[in-house]
Amino acid sequence: MKINNIPYRTIWPTADGAVEIIDQTRLPHEFVTVRLESMRDAEFAIRSMQVRGAPLIGVAAAYGVALSMKHHATDAALKATCDMLAKARPTAVNLSWAVERMRALLLPLQACERADAAWLEAGRIAEQDVKINQAIGRHGREHIQVIHLEKGDTVNILTHCNAGWLATVDWGTALAPVYTAFEAGIPLHVWVDETRPRNQGASLTAWELAQHGIPHTVIVDNAGGHLMQHGLVDMVIVGCDRVTAHGDVCNKIGTYLKALAAFDNGVPFYVAMPISTLDLTLLDGVLEIPIEEREQEEVTHVSGLCDDGQVRRVRLTPEGSKAANYGFDVTPARLVTGLITERGVVAANTAAILAALAD
Template sequence: LRVLTHCNAGWLATVDWGTALAPIYKAHRAGLHIHVWVDETRPRNQGASLTAWELGREEVPHTVIVDNAGGHLMQHGQVDAVIVGTDRTTRRGDVCNKIGTYLKALAARDNNVPFYVALPASTIDWTIDDGVAEIPIEARSAEEVTAIQGRVLTGASEGSIASVQLTPAGSAGFNPGFDVTPARLVTTLITERGVAAASEAGLRGLYGDG
């Protein structure tokens, strides 16, 4: 089972099992052969650092990929499912997650790959209907785009953390932290109370009036 995930939604981000990584951990511990494609998740690289680190500690086979490789892998039949988390979920099932999630959902739809979103009830905002129109998106520091941090591999500073500029001096950067994936692109919502259709009826079937 080849699963693609985006950003970090494991026990580092939440507690215990996490959200999107919980089904992966449970499948692995149940003895299922599972491999995870880990999006690097630019610009903060939560996938390449946090998710990859977690999966390594859990001994789950995984490969870190650049963010834009997911669609290519789907086209070539290398992804069986996508599982992501969500920071905010509207009452009709739109999900707000790390920037780049929407593009994965589009690629999944085009290639008939199921796109699952794992969430706890605490992420559901019953006051919001249209996530694209109503959820404000944080614009973070442009320096996260124009520079990158990493561990020095060689030389006197080996092992230390350094920041390296990626862009020419004077080039501007724009850094939205999240995007919204409309409910129509979500195959199923996975919650602590069971699975639900990405719709208001589906969520209220599990949570009533919230």
């Protein structure tokens, strides 16, 4: 995708064997890239959310394994690296998916073969992510097009958090259909939930849509229900961090409330999902998916650009008030209209999911 008309990806290998990322903690007010030279750098980037979004943290972890293998490629080093990276964030299954794919490839190899093989495999995972997202974009666009033909007017799409190109290597998941439809000339407008506490909608989704000239409006997280009651939302598309065999969807906190409002108002609620986000070991998402709890400061404080041009952090809540910071919630399958995958749009139930996997 493009920043100031220059094509970028969110992560890329450098000619001298390091990895570069866009530091997403600095957006939208500053565009800064960061060089990762070690597994510790990759682990810090994931934990601190310099890189975030389920597919991207998987790719960053794969590169983390590759960086580690350049220096220490024994069995013990491979185990320690994979175990540490897999724990950097708990909810998105793509992280452990990517780490386990690296481990399975590297473990049978001689130590001296591991560095080159790891580097190639991390690159393959990154390239695959781009292709998968392009396919999600094509499948999702068809549904946007159907709504456009029925309505004969601009399609209003609501999204939560950031599941755009910043959350992947390129294109995004939930926003891939948006970019693809926009390129095909379908008139659309995106309602962007600000997505407290870290405001990935207001700071990341709004920024990347603006870079691409896509009409959008940032709304507070509580506005979606009101907009749906007044016919101002034609469809919802969100990303996801883990989907169970039953089709329950875990995504950024607040997604469930949007799904309830969509259901009550007859608005289609789609979840864009690479197949690697499926966790067939789990059935009931509410009971079984681990939900990340983060620091209270993400709730009690916000940072933003002040009128003097400086980025500052300020406290919102009274000193002494406790805050709880659950990062994700689970939307039961019954509220999901369809899962937009690289293999097509799949119903959120076990039979349809298994049939899609068998194709």
